[in-house]
Amino acid sequence: MSAVPEPILEIKSVSKFFGGLAANSDVSFTMDEGMILGLIGPNGAGKTTLFNCITGYYPPTKGEILFKGQRLNGMTPDQVCKLGMVRTWQKVRPLAKLSVLDNVVVGALVRTGSVPEAREIAREQLHVVKMAHKADFLAGGLPIGERKKLEVARVLATKPDLLLLDEVMGGLNPAESEDIIQLILDIKKRGLTQMVIEHDMKAIMRISDRIVVLNSGEKLAEGAPQEVVSNPEVVTAYLGEAHV
């Protein structure tokens, strides 16, 4: 008999204040291993702030975050990454003057001190995102779609258990978005857990097992995708009173 599996991530009443402004207030939810959780909400709802709190860029003002049972408060982003949780950036951050391969090598080096071994890992991850043919290009010269894929390859190379993807489809055309959707589903098949911020509702409905809706820093709703989109409060938050 195995016990009920512990959640991989627990967000417990997390609040983040900037001066008097509550960017997150009293947000709680949990994630089980292997799931994809969609994090949605209008602009300014506090999605990226929550990412920053979870990954150690900001200390939460209140509340606590547990990853694999371990309390993260006060940890720096590099320590969080070593524990197995890593994020991508809404505004992509390629290491512009390094080659595509070397960008991924940097990610892989968190798990090994050997550069040749890191290069092996990096090549594998470039295959996963179908960018092996671009290995020797400068990262700074890539078009946006490939930059987004490079971000994903780079975080995959850190061998994470939990991936936080911040709008990896933002600014992409439909074909590129479809690529990313397939990539996210592939990653899920390999057993990784993912939290995804996305504005494209169709995409988020397709990939998410659960959805958490933030509005003005608070958790507005949580549930299965269909449940959430038919929730009148969520519709109001997105479209305004008149549509209800």
Add this chain to the structure above:
Amino acid sequence: MRPSPQSRGLALLPVVLGVAAVVALAILPKYVESPYALQLMVLFFLAVIQGEAWNLIGGYGGQYSVGHAAYFGIGAYTVIVLLQSKGLAPWWGLFPALLLAVVVAAIVGSITFRLRGPYFVLASIAVAEIFRLAALNWKQLTNGAEGILLSGIPPLVIGGAQITDFSSKVPFYYMGLALAVVTVLVTIWFQGSKLGYYLQAIREDQDAANSLGIPLTFYKNVALMISAFFTAFAGALYGLYVGFIDPQTAVGLDISVQIVLTAIIGGIGTVLGPVVGAALLVALSEALRSNVLTDLLIGSGLVDAGSGIGQFLRDNLSHAHMLIYGVLVALTILYMPDGVLGGIKNQLRKRRSRAAAAGGAA
């Protein structure tokens, strides 16, 4: 993808060229006896060591320290003071000198690496100024602004045999060459190591680097400590070679600026950039000092030797090296932001990717 035998042969080419260059430099003093030529070469080697050392933290790590004179001065003063006042031979004095520089680097780094961009640059200048003022005012130890004139270096004796008595420039030539080669080799190792990858990631984007598991301050500190080690070594060599140090020539802001220029003009973040930069800067400062530039302007007929301008240039241009350096840096940053070597590399890369694109289209 395995490299073809042909490309493997090409990869050996830099090694062959490098070894040939070092061998040529090693036998040079057998054929060239002119003290002037040897003097220029020693200055060149010293500039290479400093440029390569700075390049580790400044070029690869993107942390533009304009305070490396602090480590240069620590190296020079520690060795010279210990030799002059305690009679400690410089090859023993080097140990405390280098250790002190590395410890100071760790402390300075832990404080200043919290700062980013221009704030870090300003802090690095301030730290070096603190050391210059200390050298100026701690008179019992440093003899203040008068400086220390070295009365002699004891002969180096190993196993009863005298290796050298340091009376000519040749031993300094070989020490400079050896250390310059070591710094180039260290840079080659650094570039392919985890440390080098991490420093480059930090240069490109600190937040992204941090999110990928890189503890920023720790890796910056390690690179700065290696950098300070070689900078202090160069300082010690300089002090022994010139036989005189004072706060301005051993810890002055000029030194910090020249170190940065060597790397920037040659090409930061490349193995050979500082070598190219050192050659250019030593040649330029020598040309200015000996008025070659003025002679050139007059010889070309642009300036009349008898006129007021000709006289003015002849009297003043030789002291204007800092001014010329400034112009040179402005030009480099405007037209060749990656330095002379970086500019060439970019051109090659462009041509290659254009060829690749053409090949892909065909």
